[in-house]
Amino acid sequence: MVDYLVVGMGLAGISFCEVLQKNKKSFIAISDTSQISSVVAGGLYNPVILKRFTLAWNAKEQMERAIPFYRDIELKLNHKLLHKVPVLRRFTSIEEQNIWFEAADKPNLKPFLSPDLKFNINNQIDAPYGYGEVLGTGRLDTAVLVKTYAANLLSKKLLLSERFDFEELRIFDSHVEYKSINAKQIVFATGFGLKENPYFNYLPLNGTKGELLTIKAPLLQETNVIKSSVFIIPKEGDLYRVGATYNREDKTNMPSDAAKEELQKKLNTFLKCPYEVVDHVAGIRPTVKDRKPLIGRHPQHPRLYSLNGFGSRGVMLAPTAAQQLYDLVETNSPLEKEIDISRFANKS
Structure with a gap:
């Protein structure tokens, strides 16, 4: 027993x-x-819902437990799992900047949203209005x-x-x-x-299909996670994860050409350098x-x-x-x- x-x-x-x-x-x-x-x-841990500049449910308590929890597993398995990576929210207008600054002034969001505008220094990314930085973020290699x-x-x-x-x-x-x-x-x-x-x-349990690309972009040289219409998540060897899509109808784990086209179309609106798609995966998120x-x-x-x-x-x-x-x-x-x-x- x-x-x-x-x-x-x-x-x-x-x-x-x-x-x-x-x-x-x-x-x-x-x-x-x-x-x-x-x-x-993608494995990101990020306490802020960046579409609406709001704090995720119970985010502070979850973060306080999650980081030491995964650190303990790292030690036990003798494998690197957690990677501290800043998340930068790309602004598309002055209005978005102002909304960010208003959110960063709210007591519950202050610990997680930098009040300083971060200027773009990567000439391979189109970000004329700069970024807002989310604090305490990173990636778990799931x-x-x-x-x-x-x-x-x-x-x-x-x-x-x-x-x-x-x-x-x-x-x-x-x-x-x-x-x-x-x-x-x-x-x-x-x-x-x-x-x-x-x-x-x-x-x-409804389930929402999500698809991600892995691209190889040697000229990009970006170490931050960039959040725009899609995420760009840096990995090793000039590789980046790009995602994700949300499909509530298709319940298969098979990657689709439509999702690949959607992700590339969004990526191309702000990424200037050439890249090669080297992988394309799909899975069903257990959404409620x-x-x-x-x-x-x-x-x-x-x-x-x-x-x-x-x-x-x-x-x-x-x-x-x-x-x-x-x-x-x-x-x-x-x-x-x-x-x-x-x-x-x-x-x-």
Whole structure:
């Protein structure tokens, strides 16, 4: 009998497994590669919604937990995962500058928005109105995290690389059984895969397809993240991630020519130097209609839990959400009402 069975090994599943290990709880994780949004994500952690110059929900608290959380994983895995990178919001007018300065003067945004106009010094980028700088930002290498964390669990025989088969799940008052595994609790951290979960598919997980390009641009020589109509995220070797698109209709992980054309069209409005597209990836973000996660205990089966719905802010959300779910299970500490799945009644 293990304490937990964890299904899914993206940011949510990894964060929950890490909380379990810190609390010396036994577990087995199960994962396949059907949901890849954590792997293809840009990995930015940024507390500010730059489209509207507003603070993301609970951003300060999430940032305070997330950075040391990932630092601990870096030390354990002996892999560099966190990269401090400034995010510069490109202005397109004097009006946008003024809106930024007004936002930077608000008490909740002051710690995160620089009040100083940053002038463009890169002649490969068209930014005549300069930038606003977001403070305390960076990038988590999600692809390396997923790969190395899974390898670490495999080496300890704590991870089964297979598709979860609901036909093999048996639920009892005292525990759950899955094939030969007995567990006190089961946590589903499957991202968009929650749609195929017969116990939690009543939840309004919509899913939004996001596509990103990787370009090689030797002349660009940019070390900051540039946010304009698209993000440009610097990587090593003159490579940059460019994204992202938002498609609510297509639910496949296949890259599309339409999205590639859209990203390049937006990029070309401000990037002056030549570049080569060297990669193009797609994944389904687990988005929710009210833009809050789906966390909590199943209303009829108290040994079943959901840890899902992080949307595009998984890097910041996952450590806090994982801890809150753990506290719910172990000490019955109430979840924040905004994220508790009890806000959506189970009609089944």
